[in-house]
Amino acid sequence: xxxxxxxxxxxxxxxxxxxxxxxxxxxxxxxxxxxxxxxxxxxxxxxxxxxxxxxxxxxxxxxxxxxxxxxxxxxxxxxxxxxxxxxxxxxxxxxxxxxxxxxxxxxxxxxxxxxxxxxxxxxxxxxxxxxxxxxxxxxxxxxxxxxxxxxxxxxxxxxxxxxxxxxxxxxxxxxxxxxxxxxxxxxxxxxxxxxxxxxxxxxxxxxxxxxxxxxxxxxxxxxxxxxx
Numbered sequence: 001x002x003x004x005x006x007x008x009x010x011x012x013x014x015x016x017x018x019x020x021x022x023x024x025x026x027x028x029x030x031x032x033x034x035x036x037x038x039x040x041x042x043x044x045x046x047x048x049x050x051x052x053x054x055x056x057x058x059x060x061x062x063x064x065x066x067x068x069x070x071x072x073x074x075x076x077x078x079x080x081x082x083x084x085x086x087x088x089x090x091x092x093x094x095x096x097x098x099x100x101x102x103x104x105x106x107x108x109x110x111x112x113x114x115x116x117x118x119x120x121x122x123x124x125x126x127x128x129x130x131x132x133x134x135x136x137x138x139x140x141x142x143x144x145x146x147x148x149x150x151x152x153x154x155x156x157x158x159x160x161x162x163x164x165x166x167x168x169x170x171x172x173x174x175x176x177x178x179x180x181x182x183x184x185x186x187x188x189x190x191x192x193x194x195x196x197x198x199x200x201x202x203x204x205x206x207x208x209x210x211x212x213x214x215x216x217x218x219x220x221x222x223x224x225x226x227x228x
Contacts (some may be wrong), residue, residue, distance in 0.1 A: 009223045010036035010199045011216060012070045014181070015061070016052065017203030018212075026113050026212055027064045033216025037068040037092070039181070039201045042085070046145050055081070055088035062089025062163040070201070072120065072181065074147050075099065079106055086113040094118030094141045094179075097129050107136050118179065122147060123155050127165055135174055139199065140165060145182030154183025159195055166196025186222050193226030 013035050027038060038061060039177040043052040054064055058180055071090035075081070078095045079102075087094060093115045100106045103119065110117035118139040119130065123146060130140060142165065144158040169176045181190050181201035189200060200223060206215045 009193045009197065009227060011204045011223060012037040012039040012179070012199055012201045013216060014039040014203035015207075016041045018206040019207070023061070024064050026207065027061060029212040030206060031065060031067060033213040034220050035067060035216050037070040037199070038065055039070045039072065039203075040090075042073050043147075047076045047096065048074045055084045056094055058085060058090055059088040065167045068092055070094075070179075070199075072141065072201075073099075074120075075205050079109065082106070082109055082113060086110075086115050087091060087169070090115055092116045092118060092139070094120050094139070096120045096122070096147075097133075098122055098125060103133050104136060107133065111136075123158060124184075127161065127168060130165075130168070134169065134172065134176060137176060139177040139179050141179040141181055141201075142197075143182050144180050144184070147182075154185070154188055158182075159188070159191060162192060162195040162197050170205055177208060184219075186218060189219055189222040190226035193223045195226075 013030040021025055040058055041052055043050045068091040068176040069089050070092045071085050072094050093105055093110045097119050107117035116138040118141050119137050122143050130195055142158055142161055144154050165178055177198040178196050179199035180197045182204040185202045185205040192200060202219055206212050
């Protein structure tokens with residue numbers, strides 16, 4: 001992930017809510033709408049109570065789009081699969097602080113593989129757990145729902161968590177972006193960007209109903225309001 005200080009915020013549509021029977025069309029629609037990345041949620045049925053995709057689907061999406069693939073590993077023992085996801089086209093790889101016992105080693109390996117490393121925090125995990133890893137990652141993904149399923153309601157307390165993390169990053173002079181995933185919609189997109197989020201993940205708000213391309217443009221307009 002390149003240095004993007006001062007850059008416009010990025011919308012990363014989550015394919016978890018997309019129609020997998022028309023995946024190519026869905027990806028191209030959000031591209032047309034101005035998406036800056038494509039978010040892929042990988043769940044193993046153990047770390048979270050759901051089972052989704054693996055490297056073959058990531059590889060298929062990589063053939064469809066030139067946008068960065070934002071791969072969120074909601075799995076136990078992610079170290080076993082880093083190479084497979086990178087080889088399948090993952091550009092940004094994030095792992096959960098709660099799932100990785102040797103986090104520094106894991107994010108270092110992600111960078112060695114040529115991907116941008118990120119660390120994820122569940123809603124109830126305190127920011128203090130980032131103190132020793134923050135300088136080694138390109139982004140922090142704050143979950144604003146409990147992970148495992150799409151279409152959940154945004155947890156309002158995460159908004160202040162974004163602001164606190166932004167202050168922590170600025171205080172240490174780091175170039176780390178904040179990503180937010182869960183319940184992102186027209187009603188909170190501007191506030192999240194205003195609080196310090198640089199990347200927003202949205203699934204149901206884009207693919208739930210209507211035209212994904214138009215929904216992407218609408219969310220980007222709201223995000224731009226938070227930048228002004």
